Structure formats: C-alpha cells, structure tokens
Amino acid sequence: MAQAKGNALGALGKLTELRQRIFFVIGALVVFRLGSFIPVPGVNPEAMTRLIQGGGGLLNMFNMFSGGSLQRFSVFALGVVPYISAxxxxxxxxxxxxxxxxxxKEGEAGRRTMTMYTRFGTVGLSAFQAFGIAAALQSQTAAGGAPVVYTPGFGFILASVVGLTxxxxxLMWLGEQITERGIGNGISLLIFAGIVAGLPGAVSNTLGMASNGELSVLRLIMVVGLVLAVTAFVVFMERAQRRITVNYARRSGGQRAYMNQTSHLPLKINMSGVIPPIFASSLLMFPATAVSWFGAGHQSRWLQGLTQAIAPGQPLYEIVYAVLVIVFAFFYTAIVFNSQETADNLKRSGxxxxxxxxGRATGEYIDGVMTRLTGVGAIYLVLVCLVPTFMQNYWHVPFYFxxxxxxxxxxxxxxxxxxxxxxxxSHQYESLLKKANLRRN
Structure with a gap:
C-alpha cells in the first residue's frame, strides 16, 4: 500500500513538473504579447499603421512574424529576425x-562559444536594422500627408536604436529561457505566437465577408477544406523519413566473436525546414520594400519596373520564387548536413x-540519397508555398496564412x-525502473 502511494506521488510530481513547464511557456508568451504594445517614443501610431498596411513587401511579412509589433513600432518591432539571421x-x-x-567539434564548450558569437551578431544586426528603420522613418509620410515621426533628429534615432536593440x-533571452525551462524551441514559439496573434482577426474578417455575401458559402467551404488538406500534407511530409539500413557489429565474447545489430539512419525529406521560403520571400520582396521606403522618384523608375514584374500574382514571380526555393533548399541542406562526416561517424562506430x-563510398551513397530527398523536399516546399498565393490572387480569398x-x-x-x-x-520509464528496483530489493 505504501509502495503504491509512493509511486502515485512520484507520478504526480512528474506531472506537476510538466505542468510548470507549460505554465512557464504560457507566461513567457503573455510577456511577449504585452511587450508588443509598448511603443518606442516619437512615432505617430496611426500614421505608422497606415504606412505598414500600405507598404507591402518585407514590411508585411516582418509585421506578421512580430505579431503586429512593427506597425505599432513597439520595442519588439524587430522580433527575433536579427537572432535568426545571426x-x-x-x-x-x-x-x-x-x-x-x-x-x-569541441562539444559543449564549442557550442557555448558559437552561441556567444551568435549573441554578438544579434546585437550588431539589431543595432544596424534599428538605425536603418529609424533613419528611413524620419522622411516617411502616411496616406493623407501625416508624418510618421513627430520630431525627427538624433534623439529619435538614438531612442529607436536603444529601444529596438x-x-x-x-526576446533572444526570453526564447532561451523558454527552451531551458519550458517545452519546445523558444525562438520558434515566439514566432508562432506572433503569427497566430492575427488569426482571430483574420477569421472574423473572413466570416464577415461570408455573411455579407462577398464570399460565397461554397467557396468558404472549399477554402477550409483546402487549408485542412494542405495542413495534413505538411504534417505527412514533415514526418516522412528515408531510413537507410545500417548494420552494427559489436564484440559479444564467448564462442561468437561478433553479434550483428541492425538499425536505421533516418534522413528527413525536408532537411532545410522553412529557411528556403524565408530567403526567397526576402529577396523577392526587397524591391517592393525599397520603392515604398525610398520613394518613386526618377532614380527609382527601374526599381518600380522590376517591382511590377515580380509582384505577387505575376507569372515571373511564381517562376522566380520556385527557382529560389529549390536553390536555397539544396544550399542550406548542404550546409547543415555533411554526408562524408556522417559516413566517417558510421565507420568509427563499426x-x-x-x-x-x-568510408568514401558510403559518403557518396548517402549524398546521392540526400540529393534525391532534397529534390522532393524542395518541390514540396514550392507546392505548399504557392497554393496560398493562388488562393489569394486568383480566388480573391482573404487567406491569412x-x-x-x-x-x-x-x-x-x-x-x-x-x-x-x-x-x-520518460516519466513512465522512470516509474517502471523504480518499481523494478523496489522488487529486486
């Protein structure tokens, strides 16, 4: 009876730890959302909102990733983009x-040094981006001629650089705390919270269009079904693996000198994650952002022509975007996965x-398999990224994501x-091990 009571209390303690981690994540996300409403002084909030909404390009993407912090020009306006870039x-x-x-290759010590370099890079990129945004905002006017900055000058630039950095x-520190004390990757959860923050408004807007007759019920049902289908397809592809059979030979003693073990080397189809679409979107949106920020003068006519040619919905945009996603998928996969290093590790472990x-033949074989998988993964990324674009441009559907x-x-x-x-x-395994030790004693 006492043993059963002790096991129950131990399991309850483990669940309490998990609950505390989840509550810590929720609390951190609440802090993130509250901070997104703390503005940097000196900016006209209404003019800034109109400027971002009409700017397009990178501004809308960064504003969505930051949960609307950019259009409010809050201290979290840069979000975690500098950290990701670094x-x-x-x-x-x-x-x-x-x-x-x-x-x-130095293990934990090397990882800490690389993390330190990443933090220094984040500070530099944040200060640089904050200076560029503050300097550009001083000459901006929103629709109606209202200036975005009340009192331009050195004081505004200094306050913006310090506040945004x-x-x-x-946010970098908060993300690291979530990773350490909570559950999941902290930086990814902050980006997730920023994107999901605009979902209720988008759903309300879509339902309002359906009730007003602007969006037919049949088309709304088709959109919902297509969103669910694309989501299921993404889940399937993200879990898909190519398992290469690997045989391990280890010395067991006795009459048999070796005992073979069979395992698998799992290779993901989408090894590059979401990096290729982010890079491709950034490059294609840069001309539109440059036009909106630097004006439409004579010196930028060629930029305006380029922007119109690669605007979302244009055939050239779709082609260039697909090519860039494929190129970045192969490029980033080659960086994060070294087939020869994997082959050497397999050889050292027998x-x-x-x-x-x-050795080398194994590395070439793994590289060939990885090349084919990356090709499939790149096509998958292109399809997933272009389907919402088709919905927005050809069906005129207010698709938020x-x-x-x-x-x-x-x-x-x-x-x-x-x-x-x-x-x-892991908690279940720990409880089973404790039970086994108690029975032996």
Missing amino acids: SIVVQMMGSVVPSLQALR AGSMF ALIPGIRP GGTSLLIIVVVVMDFTAQVQAHLV
Missing part, C-alpha cells in the same frame, strides 16, 4: 571557416550500409507535441 550566418560560417569548424536582446564499402507561416505553425506544433510526449514517456 544564427544562420554563424552556422554558415561554421561550415566554411576552419577555426569555426574546429569549434563545432534592447527589445531584440530581451557500422556499415549493406552492399556499400565503408502564407506558405511560410503555415510551415512554421505546423512544425512548431509538431515539435511541441513531440516534446510533451517525450516528457510523459
């Missing part, structure tokens, strides 16, 4: 710079792929669910 740059340099390659660093010689946003939401939810299940399973 992480990508450090990760890329870690694959080509010999000194950083050596750091990656501090906000980005706080593993081999049946029918393939260890773009392909990149949908990918982020699905991946974050899947990761969060998997980590919750892992916590529950």
Whole structure:
C-alpha cells in the first residue's frame, strides 16, 4: 500500500513538473504579447499603421512574424529576425571557416562559444536594422500627408536604436529561457505566437465577408477544406523519413566473436525546414520594400519596373520564387548536413550500409540519397508555398496564412507535441525502473 502511494506521488510530481513547464511557456508568451504594445517614443501610431498596411513587401511579412509589433513600432518591432539571421550566418560560417569548424567539434564548450558569437551578431544586426528603420522613418509620410515621426533628429534615432536593440536582446533571452525551462524551441514559439496573434482577426474578417455575401458559402467551404488538406500534407511530409539500413557489429565474447545489430539512419525529406521560403520571400520582396521606403522618384523608375514584374500574382514571380526555393533548399541542406562526416561517424562506430564499402563510398551513397530527398523536399516546399498565393490572387480569398507561416505553425506544433510526449514517456520509464528496483530489493 505504501509502495503504491509512493509511486502515485512520484507520478504526480512528474506531472506537476510538466505542468510548470507549460505554465512557464504560457507566461513567457503573455510577456511577449504585452511587450508588443509598448511603443518606442516619437512615432505617430496611426500614421505608422497606415504606412505598414500600405507598404507591402518585407514590411508585411516582418509585421506578421512580430505579431503586429512593427506597425505599432513597439520595442519588439524587430522580433527575433536579427537572432535568426545571426544564427544562420554563424552556422554558415561554421561550415566554411576552419577555426569555426574546429569549434563545432569541441562539444559543449564549442557550442557555448558559437552561441556567444551568435549573441554578438544579434546585437550588431539589431543595432544596424534599428538605425536603418529609424533613419528611413524620419522622411516617411502616411496616406493623407501625416508624418510618421513627430520630431525627427538624433534623439529619435538614438531612442529607436536603444529601444529596438534592447527589445531584440530581451526576446533572444526570453526564447532561451523558454527552451531551458519550458517545452519546445523558444525562438520558434515566439514566432508562432506572433503569427497566430492575427488569426482571430483574420477569421472574423473572413466570416464577415461570408455573411455579407462577398464570399460565397461554397467557396468558404472549399477554402477550409483546402487549408485542412494542405495542413495534413505538411504534417505527412514533415514526418516522412528515408531510413537507410545500417548494420552494427559489436564484440559479444564467448564462442561468437561478433553479434550483428541492425538499425536505421533516418534522413528527413525536408532537411532545410522553412529557411528556403524565408530567403526567397526576402529577396523577392526587397524591391517592393525599397520603392515604398525610398520613394518613386526618377532614380527609382527601374526599381518600380522590376517591382511590377515580380509582384505577387505575376507569372515571373511564381517562376522566380520556385527557382529560389529549390536553390536555397539544396544550399542550406548542404550546409547543415555533411554526408562524408556522417559516413566517417558510421565507420568509427563499426557500422556499415549493406552492399556499400565503408568510408568514401558510403559518403557518396548517402549524398546521392540526400540529393534525391532534397529534390522532393524542395518541390514540396514550392507546392505548399504557392497554393496560398493562388488562393489569394486568383480566388480573391482573404487567406491569412502564407506558405511560410503555415510551415512554421505546423512544425512548431509538431515539435511541441513531440516534446510533451517525450516528457510523459520518460516519466513512465522512470516509474517502471523504480518499481523494478523496489522488487529486486
């Protein structure tokens, strides 16, 4: 009786720990949402909102990722974009710079050094982006001629740089705390919260259009069904793996010198994640952003022509976007996954792929498999990202989520669910081990 009571209390304690982690994540997201309403002084909020809504380009994408913080010009206006950019740059340099390659092989100490470089890079990128935004806003006027900045000058630029940089660093710290004390990846959860924050308004707007007759009920049902189908397709593809059979030979003693074990080397279809769509969208939206920020003078006529040619909905936009996504998918996968290094690790652990010689031949085989998988994953990313665009441009559907946003939401939810299940399973294993030890004693 006492043993059963002790096991029940232990299980309750483990569930309490999981509950505390979940509550910590919720509290951190609440802090993130509250901070998105703290404005940087010196900006006309109504003019800033009109400027962002009519600007298009990168502004709308960054505003969505920050949960509307950019249009309010809050201290969280930059969001976690500087941190993500710094992480990508450090990760890329870690694959080509010999000194950083050596750091990656030093284990925990090397990881801490790389994290320190990422933080320094975040500070630099945040200050640079804040200075550029503040300097550009001083000459901006919203629809109606209202100035965006009340009193332009050095004081406004200084306050913006300090406020926006501090906000980005706080979000970086908050994301790290969520990762350590909560559940899931903190940075991904902050991006997820920013995207989902606009969902209630988008759903209300869509239902209002349906009730007013602007959107037929049949088309609304088709849109909902298509959204569910695309979401299910994303879930299936994100979980899909190509498992390469691997045989391990280990010494067991006795009459049998070796005992073979069979395992699998799992390779994801979409190894690059959501990085290719983000890079492609950023490059294609840059001309539109430059036109909206630097005016429509004589010196920018060529930029206006380029912007019109690659505007969303144009055939050239769809073609260039698809090509960029495919190129970035192969490029980023080559950075994050080294087939020869994987082959060397298999060789050192006494593993081999049946029918393939260890070493270089194994690396070439894995590289070939990974190339084919990346091709399939790149086509999958193109399809997922272009379907919402077709819905918006050809069906005139107020579809809130773009392909990149949908990918982020699905991946974050899947990761969060998997980590919750892992916590529950680990607690069950611990309770079973405790029971086994008690029975032996």
